C-alpha cells in the first residue's frame with residue numbers, strides 16, 4: 125500500500141494506508157487544526173483500493189481543490205487541498221512517502237533500514253497498533269547539522285489535565301488504547317496533558333539509536349554516549365535505561381538542574397512514546413528504538429491567551445490579554461501608566477501567574493511546566509541586577525557560578541562570560557566597576573548577565589527609562605540584534621521613539637486590556653491619530669472608553685487571533701491557569717553549601733570593594749567604645765572596695781547602658797539596608813533557583829562575623845580604662861561580658877535584617893533604626909525599675925537590651941553593685957540580674973532565642989519578595 129505524506133501548517137504527517145484519518149478542529153480528530161474555518165469533523169482521508177481519497181464530512185465552509193468545492197476526490201503526490209475557503213483556507217499538501225531514513229539520522233553503527241521499517245518496529249516496541257499513526261518528523265537531520273533546530277518534540281493530542289475521564293477515555297479510544305496504557309505507566313505526575321495537548325511537528329536536531337539492553341547516558345562530559353551542551357546540563361546528567369519488554373526509563377544522575385518529563389522534575393520515570401524528556405535546553409522523545417533530540421536554540425514562538433489578573437476584591441488589572449509572537453521577534457509593550465504593563469510582564473514570565481488564561485512557550489504551557497521552562501527565560505528588571513560595587517567581570521563571575529551547574533569548570537564559565545561580553549561589545553569595560561558605567565552600559569551588563577544561560581525568551585522592563593534619546597536608541601538596537609540572532613525579545617517601554625525597530629507593538633489600554641497588537645507602522649492609523657502623544661492623550665481623556673472592545677471588533681484583531689489560533693488549542697472558558705507546586709521548582713544549579721559559599725564570597729567582595737563602608741564598620745565600634753570611656757566612674761564596672769566608704773557604684777550601670785545601646789545600634793545598623801538594597805537581585809536570583817535559606821545564611825554569617833568583631837572592639841576599648849570584678853561566673857569577667865555583648869550584636873543584627881526585609885524603600889530603614897535604638901535604651905533596666913511592673917516588665921522581655929544588660933549584670937553582680945531602686949527594701953533585686961551561672965545562661969539563651977525568632981521572621985518576610993511561583 126502506498127504511504128502518503130501530508131504537509132500542513134508547517135507540520136508533516138506520514139499517513140498509513142491501513143487506516144483512515146479524520147481531519148477537523150476537534151481535538152479528538154486524528155489530525156487537528158485550530159482554525160475557525162475548519163469544521164470540527166471536516167473531512168476524512170483513507171486509502172480505497174490502493175488509491176488515496178478525501179471525503180468531505182459535511183463541513184460548513186467546504187473543501188476545495190483547483191478552485192472548486194468538492195465532496196470526494198482522489199489525491200496523490202502533488203495534490204493541494206484547501207479547507208474552509210477556496211483561496212485562503214487551510215492548505216493541505218500531499219506528497220509521496222520518503223524512501224528511507226538516511227544513515228546520517230542515526231549513529232554510525234546503525235543499521236540502514238527503511239523509514240517504514242523503523243516506524244513499524246517503533247509501533248511494535250511502543251505497543252501501538254499497526255494502524256496507529258502520529259506526526260512524523262520532516263526528514264530527521266544529523267545531530268549538529270540541523271538547519272532549523274527545534275525546541276519541542278512533536279506531540280499528539282491526548283486527555284488534558286482536568287479533562288473529564290470520559291473525554292479522556294474517548295480521546296484514547298480514537299487514538300488507540302495502547303497509547304493510553306503507555307501513559308498510565310510512563311507518566312510523570314502533573315499536567316501531562318499540558319505537554320500533549322496539541323499537534324506540533326518539528327525536525328529533530330538529532331536522532332540517536334537506543335540499543336536493546338544498553339544504557340544511554342546524557343551529559344556535558346565527552347565520555348557520555350550522548351553529549352548535550354548547555355549551561356544547565358551537568359557532566360553526567362541522566363541516563364536512559366532499558367527495561368524488560370523493550371521499554372526505557374529515564375533516571376536522573378543527581379544533576380544540578382534536574383531532569384524533566386513533560387515539564388515535571390523526575391528522579392526515575394518510565395518513558396512512554398509521547399513523553400517529553402527535558403535535559404537543559406534539549407528535549408527528547410522516544411520513537412521506537414530511536415531517541416529524537418530537539419535542541420532549543422532560541423527560535424521559539426510565544427503566545428499569551430486570555431490572560432486575566434484580578435486583585436483585591438475582584439479588581440481586574442489585566443483584562444483578557446491575548447497575543448502571539450513569532451520566532452525571532454522584537455515586541456514592545458507600551459501603554460499609559462497603570463495600564464498593567466508590569467503586571468503583564470509578571471504574568472508572562474511566571475513571576476505572578478495570571479489567574480486565568482495561558483502562556484505557551486513554543487506550544488508548551490509555561491505555568492504547568494515552569495519548573496523546566498523557567499530556565500529558558502531571561503528577565504532584565506527595571507533596576508540593575510548586579511552589585512554596583514563589583515567590576516563587570518567579577519559580577520558576571522559570581523552570577524555564572526550561581527546559575528551554572530556546580531560541576532561547571534571555572535574555564536567553562538569564563539569562556540561563556542567572554543562570549544557574552546564580546547557579543548554585547550562590553551569587553552573593554554570588563555574591568556570597570558558597574559557603578560562607573562553609563563546607564564546604557566549598565567543595562568547592557570544586566571542583559572549580558574541574563575544571556576549567560578542562553579535564554580530563548582528575553583523580557584525587559586523599561587530598559588531605557590532614565591536614558592537620553594541616543595542611549596535609548598542604542599539599547600533598542602541591541603534588542604533588535606538579540607532578536608535577529610535567534611531569540612524572542614519582549615520589552616516594556618515608555619519610549620515610543622524607536623518603535624519602528626520592533627516587529628510588533630502591544631498597546632495596553634488604561635483598563636488593562638489590549639488596545640492594539642500588530643506592526644508598529646499600522647498602529648497610529650488604527651488609532652486614527654498622527655502621533656503617539658495624541659494616542660496617549662486619548663487614553664487619558666477617555667479612560668472609560670471600551671478600548672478592548674474596539675480592538676476585538678477590528679479586522680486587525682481577527683488577524684491576530686487567527687495567528688494565535690494556529691498555535692494555541694482552545695481552552696475551556698473560565699479555566700484557571702495551572703501552576704506547578706513550589707516544590708517542583710526546588711532543583712538548584714548548585715548544592716546548598718555551594719550556593720552559600722558563593723554568596724558569602726560575593727558578599728565579602730562587595731563589602732571589601734566599598735572602602736567607605738569598611739571604614740565605618742571599624743569607626744563605629746571604636747567611637748562607641750571610646751564614648752563609654754568618657755563617663756567618669758572611679759570604680760569602673762566593679763563594686764567599690766569595702767574600705768572606700770561607698771556602698772554602691774551607680775556609674776557601673778551607666779557604662780553598661782552605653783556599651784549595650786552602642787552595640788544594639790551597631791548591630792542593627794550593619795544589616796538594616798542589606799536586604800532592601802539588593803531586593804531586585806534577590807528576586808531575580810530566586811527565580812533562577814537560589815535557595816532562600818542559603819541567601820539568608822550568607823548574610824547571617826558574614827554580618828555575624830563583622831558584628832562579633834565590632835563587639836570585641838567595643839568591649840576592648842570600653843573595658844581598657846575600667847576596673848572590672850576580679851572573677852566572672854565561668855570565665856574572666858571581660859570575656860564573659862564580651863560574650864553577652866557579642867550575642868547582643870548578633871541578635872540586633874538579625875533584628876536589623878527584619879527591618880530590612882519589612883520595608884519597601886531604603887529610606888524607611890533609618891527612622892526604624894533610630895526608633896529601635898531608643899526603645900532599647902528605655903528597656904535596659906538601668907534607667908528605672910522594670911521588674912514587678914506589670915505590663916512594662918513583660919514588654920521588656922521582648923527587648924534584646926533587657927537580656928543583654930541582665931546577662932552582663934549577672935557577671936558584674938550589678939544587682940548589688942548598683943544601688944537598689946528602693947533603699948528601704950535593699951533585698952528587692954532584679955531577678956534577671958541574679959549573680960548565678962544559671963541566670964547567666966538563661967539571659968544569654970533568651971537573647972539568642974530572640975535572635976533566632978528574628979531569623980525565622982526574616983525568612984518569612986523574604987518570601988514576600990519572591991516570585992509568587994517560587995514561594996513554598
Ligand SMILES: Nc1ncnc2c1ncn2[C@@H]1O[C@H](COP(=O)(O)OP(=O)(O)OP(=O)(O)O)[C@@H](O)[C@H]1O
Nearest residue numbers: 435436441459460461462463464465466467468636
Ligand atoms: N497587588 C496589587 N494590588 C492592587 N492593585 C495593584 C496591584 N498590583 C498592581 N496594581 C494596580 O494595577 C494597575 C496596573 O499596575 P502595573 O504596575 O502593572 O501598571 P504599569 O502599566 O506597569 O504602570 P507603570 O507604567 O506606571 O509602571 C495599577 O493601577 C496598579 O496600581
